[in-house]
Amino acid sequence: MRRYSVLFALVVLAVVMLFPFVIVTFNALKSPADYASGTPLSLPKGLYFQSIVDFWNRVDFGGKLWNSFVISATVAVAAVVLSVLNAYALGIGRVRGRLWILVLFLVGNTLPQEALVYPLYYLSKEVGLYDSKLAVILIFTVIQAAFGTYLLSAVLGQFPGEILEAAHIDGAGRWRALWRIVVPISRPTLSVLLIFFFIWTWNEFFLPLIFLISNDNQTVPVALGVLQGEKLMDATTSSASALLGIIPAVAFFLIFQRTLTRGVTVGAIK
Amino acid sequence: MITRGVGRGGYWVYLVPSLVLFLAIIVVPFFMNVATSFTRWTGVGTPSWIGFDNYARLFKDERFWGSFAHNAALIVAMAIIPTAFGLILAAALFDYIGKRFGTRTASALRAAYYLPQVLPVAIAGVVWGWMLHPQYGALNQIFHLKVNWLGDPDIALATVMAVMVWFQLGYPVVIFMAGLQRVDPALHEAASIDGASWWRRFWHITIPQIRPEIYVVLLTCTIAALKVFGPIFVLTRGGPGNATMVPSYFSYLNFFEKANVGYGSAIATILALIIVVVSFLFLRVQEKGQ
Numbered sequence: 001m002r003r004y005s006v007l008f009a010l011v012v013l014a015v016v017m018l019f020p021f022v023i024v025t026f027n028a029l030k031s032p033a034d035y036a037s038g039t040p041l042s043l044p045k046g047l048y049f050q051s052i053v054d055f056w057n058r059v060d061f062g063g064k065l066w067n068s069f070v071i072s073a074t075v076a077v078a079a080v081v082l083s084v085l086n087a088y089a090l091g092i093g094r095v096r097g098r099l100w101i102l103v104l105f106l107v108g109n110t111l112p113q114e115a116l117v118y119p120l121y122y123l124s125k126e127v128g129l130y131d132s133k134l135a136v137i138l139i140f141t142v143i144q145a146a147f148g149t150y151l152l153s154a155v156l157g158q159f160p161g162e163i164l165e166a167a168h169i170d171g172a173g174r175w176r177a178l179w180r181i182v183v184p185i186s187r188p189t190l191s192v193l194l195i196f197f198f199i200w201t202w203n204e205f206f207l208p209l210i211f212l213i214s215n216d217n218q219t220v221p222v223a224l225g226v227l228q229g230e231k232l233m234d235a236t237t238s239s240a241s242a243l244l245g246i247i248p249a250v251a252f253f254l255i256f257q258r259t260l261t262r263g264v265t266v267g268a269i270k
Numbered sequence: 271m272i273t274r275g276v277g278r279g280g281y282w283v284y285l286v287p288s289l290v291l292f293l294a295i296i297v298v299p300f301f302m303n304v305a306t307s308f309t310r311w312t313g314v315g316t317p318s319w320i321g322f323d324n325y326a327r328l329f330k331d332e333r334f335w336g337s338f339a340h341n342a343a344l345i346v347a348m349a350i351i352p353t354a355f356g357l358i359l360a361a362a363l364f365d366y367i368g369k370r371f372g373t374r375t376a377s378a379l380r381a382a383y384y385l386p387q388v389l390p391v392a393i394a395g396v397v398w399g400w401m402l403h404p405q406y407g408a409l410n411q412i413f414h415l416k417v418n419w420l421g422d423p424d425i426a427l428a429t430v431m432a433v434m435v436w437f438q439l440g441y442p443v444v445i446f447m448a449g450l451q452r453v454d455p456a457l458h459e460a461a462s463i464d465g466a467s468w469w470r471r472f473w474h475i476t477i478p479q480i481r482p483e484i485y486v487v488l489l490t491c492t493i494a495a496l497k498v499f500g501p502i503f504v505l506t507r508g509g510p511g512n513a514t515m516v517p518s519y520f521s522y523l524n525f526f527e528k529a530n531v532g533y534g535s536a537i538a539t540i541l542a543l544i545i546v547v548v549s550f551l552f553l554r555v556q557e558k559g560q
Contacts, residue, residue, distance in 0.1 A: 003370050006362060013359075014382035017436065020397050021385065023408050040408035082291075085284040093281025101285070108296040110549055112497045114521045115542035118306065118531055119299035122313070142295045145288060174280065203390035205500040206518070210526065225392035225504045228399040238400035245393035253388040 024246065027239035028052055035236050051240040059223050060215070061244055067212075068202055068219040068248075071133050071140070076197040078141040080190055083148030088178050090149065091156030092164065102150055109146040113206050121210060136211050140204065144197045155189050156182065195256045202252070220245060300542075307535035313525075317532065324536035334537065337515045340427060344498055344516065347431035348438045349491035353484065355435075356442025359383065361472050363443070364450040365458070380447060384440030391437065395504030398433045402505075420506050423513040430505060430514050434498070442487045449480035482556070489552040496545050517541045 027040055031048040056062070086105075090098045120139060121130070129135040159182065167177045183190070208222045218226075224245045227233065233241070307324055311317035328334045368376040386394060401408045402419040410417060419429040453476060461471045477484070499518040502508060508515040508523065517537055524534030 003366075006366055007371060007375075010359070010362060010367060010379050014379050017382050017386060017439070020401055020436075023401065024397055027408070040411050082288045086288050089281040089284040093284065095281045095285070105292070107546060108292060110493065110545060111296070111300065112518060112538065112541050112545055114497075114499075114518050114538040115303050116296065116299040117522075117538075118313075118525050118535060119302035120295070121525075122302075123299065138291070139295055142288075142291045146292065146296075149288070178284075199388075203392075205390065205392040205503070206522075209503070221390040221392040221500070224396050225500065228396045228504045229403075235400070235403075235406035238396075238403070238406075242393070242397045242400055245396055246389060249389045249393065250385070253385070 021246065024239045024242045027236060028243040030236055032234070032236050040235075051236040052244065055237055055240040055244065059227065059241075061220075061223075063216065064218055064220045064223045065248065067133065067217060068221075071136055071208075071219060072198045072201040074137050075140045075144060075201040076194050078137070079144035079148055079197045080194050082141065082145035083152045083193060084178070084183060084186075084190065086145070086149040087152035087156045088182060091153040092159055092182065098153070102153060105146040105149050109143060109150070113143075117207065117210060120207075124211065131211065131213050131217060133212070133217055136208055139207060139211075140201050144200065148193050148197065152186075152189065152193065155186065159185075192259055195259055199252055199256075202248070220248065303535045304539050306532055307539045309532045311531040312529040313531045320532070324533050325540075327533065328536055328540065333512050333515060333520060334517075336512055337517045337520045340514060340516050341496055341498075343427055343431055344434060344495040345492050347434040348495040348498070349488055351435050352438040352442050352491060353487050356439060356446055356487070357477065357484070358472075359439075359443050360446035360450060361476050364447055366468075376447075380440075380443055383443045386437045387440040387444075389437070390500075392500040392504050394433065394437045395501045398436075399505055402429065421510055423510045426506055426510060426513045430501060433501060433505070434495075437501075438491060438494075441491070445483050445487055446480055449483035450476065453479040485552065485556045489549065489556075492548060492552075493545055496541065496548070 023040055026042075026044055027035060028051060029044040029047055029049070030038075031046075031050065034045050034048065086101075089095050090101060095101075120135075124130040124132075124135045129138075163181060163185070164177055167181050172180065202219075203221065204219075205221045205225060208219045209225070212218050212222060215223075224241050227241060228238075306317060308319060308321055309317035310320050310323075363376045363379055367379065389397070399420075402410075404410065404416075404418040404421055407419070409415070409419070417425070420426050457475050457479075458471055461475060466474070497518055498516055499522070502514055502516055502519045503522075506514040508519045518541065521534045521537040521541065524530040524537065528534075
């Protein structure tokens, strides 16, 4: 009896956690009339995609997806490249003062963005990068690479030295050794970092909110976050908006699930 | 030259691109922000130096203290409750559900708890903004209530806290379940033979064994709570009144809506200081614990 009561309690909790997802999906697929005639809990009478299509067109959701994708993908690749270069110098090269450099990067990554935002806003206006994707890409590349350096330096610190010595004897210089040997061997870790950076950047809200003010540059969280609670939003439009925000996030989760759960643990037991 | 030589010196070159960018994007703006915090400035024209006036004003500002009190409430909602609850859930899933109903059941439940975590936090705000809407929100309609969840100053903070518990809970569950795999089953077996109850084993074996994970979760969640901005912006904008005002939103308000850049910078500087000190303390405690 007791074993089932534990299971029951845990299943109830799972239902509570999933409840908002279910409600959002149900009501995003209802016509306004269908919504008015039932409760939010009732199943949609038919599949009505018009609220989603209308909302999609109204906010140019395709454009927002593209902006989010371009920013996140560029940041992910650039930040992994910088992390690899740094970790090569710190983990394998063991340059002098490496501990302090790591501390510096880590503090930089931990700082609240609020303490950087106004100068960045001001400087970006000075150099003509305000309201551009490039500004956001540059900032997040540095922030993510600071964390990546920390993680990857520890990993490359364990890199088998014999392999590098063998490469050196074969006449490979440092630059070649990095790209031909270190990078291919560390690929599993690098792919975890790449996915993390992509998703973290996708999820960012504060800096994109401030830097991407024109409609053509906004990312998905910014566009939907700003619209939340607007007068134009009714029940079905609100749920359509929420659903459009949920779908890419859940899709990434399903695609990257294996790598991610492994990565979460890697990140935890540093 | 980079490609030659066995010495260590040559590796510095690899750090140059990052150090230049880091200087331009983190170090210089950080010190500019600190400098601005000693000025009165609207964002245009020349800032005028006023020394510690902004800080003196902060310490007398009720909104400022209130915003930190709300931050403390959010630390409870985002770090303490999820950690405590996450430990119990992870242990129950790992050595009760996993052993009696199979690991697939345990993984499925874990995935359900984790799902909110995959959302951008602003989207979590969009979801709940709809669920909690006073007129057409799902929660009021389903339970036939007329509660203004986010608009009533007496319950707005509690509502935001509840949303954040929902959002945050999956993270410790996943981390702790991974940590539990390191625990030697022989310890538990020996304790059971000695007649130790599940609770006693949980308290004396499980928790000490996954202490590193507990520290990491508490630290990262506390920092996240101190930085929280997205859900506040989306759900309440710090209101009603100042019922859900937090430092990050308070500084944003001064920077971009009130043109009190100097004052905003002082708030942001204090927040940065607190976060760095909290991280440092956590790491010290963790070092001692090991």
